[in-house]
Amino acid sequence: MSEKQKAMLQKLASLGGLFALLVVFSLTSQHFMTMSNIMTVGLQTSTITIIGIGVMLTIITGGIDLSIGSVMALSGVTAAMAVNAGLPVPLGMLVGVLTGGCCGLISGLFVAKLRLPPFIATLGMMMMARGVALYITNAAPVSGMPESFSYLGNGALFRMVEIGENGFPLVKFAGIPYPVIVMLIVVALFAFVLKRTRIGRYLYAIGSNEEAARLSGIDTDKVKMVAYTASGALAGLAGIIIASRLVTAQPNGSVMAELDAIASAVVGGTSLMGGVGTVAGAVIGSFIIGVLRNGLNMNGVSFFVQQIVIGGVIVATVAYDQYRTHSGNKPKNPTEKTKKDIKGMKVNKIATIATLALCMSTFGWSTSAMAAAKEIAVVVKTENSNFWQNVRGGSTDAGNELSEYNVTFQGPAAETAVDEQVNMIQNALNRGVAGLVVAPTDPNALVPALKAAWERGVPVALIDSGLNDDGKYHQSFLSTDNRAAGKLAAEQMIAALDGRKGKIAMMSFTAGSGSAMDRDGGFQEAIEAAGYEVIGPFYSNADMATALNQTVDVLASNSDLVGIFGSNEPTAVGMARAIEQRGYAGKIVAVAFDGNSDIQQFVRDGVLHGAVVQSSYGMGNEGVKAVAKILQGEKIADYIDTGVVYVTKDNIDSPEAVAVLY
Missing domain, CATH: 3.40.50.2300 (Response regulator)
Known part of the structure; x- marks a missing residue:
């Protein structure tokens, strides 16, 4: 089997894995294949795709970019600060993209001119970019941008909304999110660059054999700097999209985003050894990660379990890549080659089946909790705290008392993962929850997500922290003063x-x-x-x-x-x-x-x-009961002090x- 055939097999295997995931999630959640959720998957995956393509460029050269998450945060912050300083929104966003490009260029100089290992160069940039973002904001989120700043992240083409008889907006068609359109433009642009331009051929040549590429007349330093600059600029673009979605620039945001980027590239067939990778593969890989996250969220699976599943996918994929690479370097006769190829195909199938089995075992305990018609979803700042686990205990006990409702509980791995909390709320709405209990991590960033709940007529009770929505998108607030x-x-x-x-x-x-x-x-x-x-x-x-x-x-x-x-x-x-x-x-x-x-x-x-x-227990318990009362038509207080x-x-x-x- 030729290398071209192997690459095609890898793409087909990844595409087959994605299709299998779509089938599994469609069977486990009746809301998964709705038009609203399909658009949400595209929205949530768009930034993963963009940064996945960026990091793929560096991996093709035999390098890596670990600074993605920090550059995203810095780019979002600089864009928001530029807009607040008086620049028009498009120019302010351009400042963010240029900031990311400059960070990438500096990383490229470290790698190409100072001869630093890419791991060390981008690790240093990761720390520097994060430090600058925290320093210039004093570690506080940047907000107060005009409403137009939110259009890129929250707008959609062909969106249709009507006002229902009850006074709530009725979304007839969610529209095609603008981030999805941006993603498609990026995909088309870089597919053309890699396939039809000299710089694309040079990237592959350097990754395959840098010394041979240099001796053939390629300016390898310049090409590598271009790759890292492009990676930084795409990280900047993704950072702006997330800041626009949250209507807040988080200097602590996008932590570990580089792992999503690397995972999407590798799962899509990009070899960590360099010289192998395609835009199409990166897109498929990013959608595997995005669909996994969305599908697990739709089934009410803990964020920690999601990390286990996605980690297993990455390990299985890289293990196959390493096997394929090392077996390809061994001399073998045609018969042995055929046997190896067949064995490689089996390894890839086993990895896919293992992943699906892990997903199915996860659904074994999650789908039973989602069976009832009325779900009250509790979405908190993080699951990684005794305080929030005590909130979970209170909400679970309330659910046991309210037999007509199912109560689910979710939260990201860290309080800084505001975008993950937003995704969990969006996914809860897509699976048709009856009500929400939310502990907002940021008083501004959660407004668009809870506005979407209001548009669907889903009642919301806030706990622990408030929201800057003038009381419009939530019905009650239960908290300590x-x-x-x-x-x-x-x-x-x-x-x-x-x-x-x-x-x-x-x-x-x-x-x-x-x-x-x-x-x-x-x-x-x-x-x-x-x-x-x-x-x-x-x-x-x-x-x-x-x-x-x-x-x-x-x-x-x-x-x-x-x-x-x-x-x-x-x-x-x-x-x-x-x-x-x-x-x-x-x-x-x-x-x-x-x-x-x-x-x-x-x-x-x-x-x-x-x-x-x-009383963290009381917040969870009374929050769920408050939503249940609203659903039953009872009037509740706008603010309930849970005391200290x-x-x-x-x-x-x-x-x-x-x-x-x-």
């Missing part, structure tokens, strides 16, 4: 300090999060009013290890520190561990927020003076404290 809770933490700290003066450090979690801004704002206002100097806030991105390291640095550099506040669970745990490890327990007044078992032990041991604990308790060593075993601790 975070500003009052932050003020309570400050008052308890001031009382414990008993007149001792010095600096107070604020250890926060996600910049731009509504709950973080309210807690920090209430705390800082009360502390400064009492005459204390505040340092921070230091943002951990809700990562315990980051919070620990930040606290160690704060303790070492501020000898006059007398108090410290950790404003969410992972941050507070990391902060308390640093205090304990560095011997500061009892020497400074430390106050936490939330009340998992680790925080409880730190309170008992005297490492923490106390903790402001909100300040827990100390003295009252930790009281009934009041036990009711909110977890």
Whole structure:
């Protein structure tokens, strides 16, 4: 079998795998093949395709680009800031694309001129681009752009909407999303470049044998710089699309997007050894990743399980690629070659079957939960926290009480993955949920997604954090009064300090999060009013290890520190561990927020003076019940305060404290 035939076999195998996934998901979810969901798949996959083509160009040369996610974030931020500075929206978006291209060019210079390994060069760019994005925004999301900024990410061609008799908009046809149109243009452009231009042939020549390409007269350095510049520019374009979709530029966003890009290229047949890859293959690979994500979401599968499935697909595909590459390098007679080819085909089939089997086993526990006609979907900031798992417990118990409803629970792997939360809401709407309970990670970025819920007449109850929608797209908000809770933490700290003066450090979690801004704002206002100097806030991105390291640095550099506040669970745990490890327990007044078992032990041991604990269980439980009441035609309050308790060593075993601790 020739190399051309092998490449064709790989494409057909990938296409067959995609078709098989479509069949499986169509059987497991009646809403999967609806026109609305098909358009959603295209929308969600468009950015994966764009960055997948970009990284494919670098892989063809024998390199790699690990900076994709950071460049996307930086490009989105620069575009948003340019628009806010007064540039017209199209020019501001062009600034974002150019920013991505410049980052790619710098990476190309590192690889071509400084002779750095592509892994190291783009790893450095990944850190630099992310650092610049965080620095120029002070780690806060950029918002306030005009409505026209959202047209690219949220607009659609041929969209048809009517106003129904109940006053809600009625979407007759969702239209073709503009990001899908942009994706098709990118696909056509780069397919032409790779097949019909000299630069395309040069890319393959360098990947196949760089030294031979150089000796034949190809300027290999220039070609590699072009590849990395194109990869950066496409990352910039994808970053702008995501910022437009969220109507907010997230400096912490698009974390690990480079893995989606690399996965789509490799699953589509691009060889990590270089010299092999096509645009068509990258498109198929990206849709395999996109369909997997969408289909698993439609079946209510946990984000963590999704990572397992997609990771298995990547491992199986790369294993086959490595087998094919190494077997191709071995001398063999025609009979042996035929046997090897047949074995290779079997390996590829086995990988596909294993993937589908993993998907089917996943559906074994997910589809039963989706069987009832009325689903209330709970979509939170992340599943990766005891706090949110306690919310899950409350929502599950509410579902058990409300036999006429099924309650599902989802959240991304990290609170910074705002785009993943948006996708989960869109997919829940596509599968026909009756109602939504949502904890918005960002008060602006979730507005378009919840507007879509309003357009479909789906009631929404917000929990924990608010939304900047003037109350239009949600019916009730259940939360701790975070500003009052932050003020309570400050008052308890001031009382414990008993007149001792010095600096107070604020250890926060996600910049731009509504709950973080309210807690920090209430705390800082009360502390400064009492005459204390505040340092921070230091943002951990809700990562315990980051919070620990930040606290160690704060303790070492501020000898006059007398108090410290950790404003969410992972941050507070990391902060308390640093205090304990560095011997500061009892020497400074430390106050936490939330009340998992680790925080409880730190309170008992005297490492923490106390903790402001909100009723996370109550948010999940009452949030689901609130949506159920709306669906049954009952009137509920616009705002419901779920309350807090300040827990100390003295009252930790009281009934009041036990009711909110977890």
